[in-house]
Amino acid sequence: MRADQALGAKFESWLAMGFDETRCPVRRLLDHVGDRWSMLLLAALAGGPRRFSALARAVPDISKRMLTQTLRTLETDGLVHRDVQPTVPPSVTYSLTPLGVSFAGPLLGLVEWAEANFGAVVAARARMAAAA
Amino acid sequence: MRADQALGAKFESWLAMGFDETRCPVRRLLDHVGDRWSMLLLAALAGGPRRFSALARAVPDISKRMLTQTLRTLETDGLVHRDVQPTVPPSVTYSLTPLGVSFAGPLLGLVEWAEANFGAVVAARARMAAAA
DNA sequence: TTGACATGGTCTCAGATAGAGACCATCAAC
DNA sequence: GTTGATGGTCTCTATCTGAGACCATGTCAA
Numbered sequence: 001m002r003a004d005q006a007l008g009a010k011f012e013s014w015l016a017m018g019f020d021e022t023r024c025p026v027r028r029l030l031d032h033v034g035d036r037w038s039m040l041l042l043a044a045l046a047g048g049p050r051r052f053s054a055l056a057r058a059v060p061d062i063s064k065r066m067l068t069q070t071l072r073t074l075e076t077d078g079l080v081h082r083d084v085q086p087t088v089p090p091s092v093t094y095s096l097t098p099l100g101v102s103f104a105g106p107l108l109g110l111v112e113w114a115e116a117n118f119g120a121v122v123a124a125r126a127r128m129a130a131a132a
Numbered sequence: 133m134r135a136d137q138a139l140g141a142k143f144e145s146w147l148a149m150g151f152d153e154t155r156c157p158v159r160r161l162l163d164h165v166g167d168r169w170s171m172l173l174l175a176a177l178a179g180g181p182r183r184f185s186a187l188a189r190a191v192p193d194i195s196k197r198m199l200t201q202t203l204r205t206l207e208t209d210g211l212v213h214r215d216v217q218p219t220v221p222p223s224v225t226y227s228l229t230p231l232g233v234s235f236a237g238p239l240l241g242l243v244e245w246a247e248a249n250f251g252a253v254v255a256a257r258a259r260m261a262a263a264a
Numbered sequence: 265t266t267g268a269c270a271t272g273g274t275c276t277c278a279g280a281t282a283g284a285g286a287c288c289a290t291c292a293a294c
Numbered sequence: 295g296t297t298g299a300t301g302g303t304c305t306c307t308a309t310c311t312g313a314g315a316c317c318a319t320g321t322c323a324a
């Protein structure tokens with residue numbers, strides 16, 4: 001079956017089940033993982049453990065506030081492990097848990113699609129702008 | 133190569149290139165497509181064309197405002213086609229473009245991961261809540 | 265005839281959320 | 295002594311989101 005048909009069938013079955021949005025696993029996961037910073041940080045950590053400030057340097061336009069917040073969410077969701085060394089000043093290292101590593105597959109698919117189809121999207125935007 | 137290593141390598145190469153976030157295709161695409169409503173609407177349309185009100189019924193907790201806005205963005209990005217029949221009252225049908233259909237693959241990967249790993253995430257949250 | 269409902273939106277207002285940047289304590293290097 | 299790095303927190307403001315009213319027209323039922 002083609003992916004779009006499979007996806008459509010899945011969606012239909014959710015509808016048929018009368019899926020309350022609070023119980024739909026996909027909804028509840030994407031609400032957490034499906035924002036720009038989560039995906040970016042997971043990609044950054046896919047290469048290996050990093051410290052807080054290294055992450056801040058790797059993703060320069062994230063604010064410390066969002067970095068802290070996003071890492072905390074990823075930690076409570078079990079995707080990221082937070083390791084504090086009680087040195088002075090304390091140093092904190094973040095790494096992917098096995099669950100986080102397992103997310104790399106789907107995420108890589110998304111990234112590859114983005115790289116392959118970015119040109120098409122830019123062209124579409126130009127067409128729409130010209131038409132308007 | 134494992135997916136996490138491949139993803140890590142990609143991220144490293146972006147860093148090495150000194151990727152301005154405004155030029156990174158992945159960033160620019162995820163900024164548009166990586167929100168909850170876009171993904172959900174693309175999944176809803178994967179099963180075939182739908183009208184505005186059918187989409188509103190399929191995703192009950194989206195406001196009309198966000199539905200309009202998200203569909204417009206998906207349209208300018210070339211993922212969704214908008215077809216207006218000049219009847220009275222006008223009826224508007226939305227469908228995936230070929231580009232939109234091609235996005236179903238990566239999206240399906242994400243959805244399948246979510247379904248498979250939702251339990252693990254819930255367990256992780258419970259562990260963290262218990263520890264706190 | 266009158267009212268309810270569907271059509272595909274737009275508009276406004278309040279509340280949630282994100283980002284910018286100051287601030288903290290401590291230590292090392294210059 | 296001053297600067298920078300450590301990993302954050304806090305506050306203020308700007309932005310974004312959701313709720314719900316509104317529109318014009320037509321169909322259907324009571």
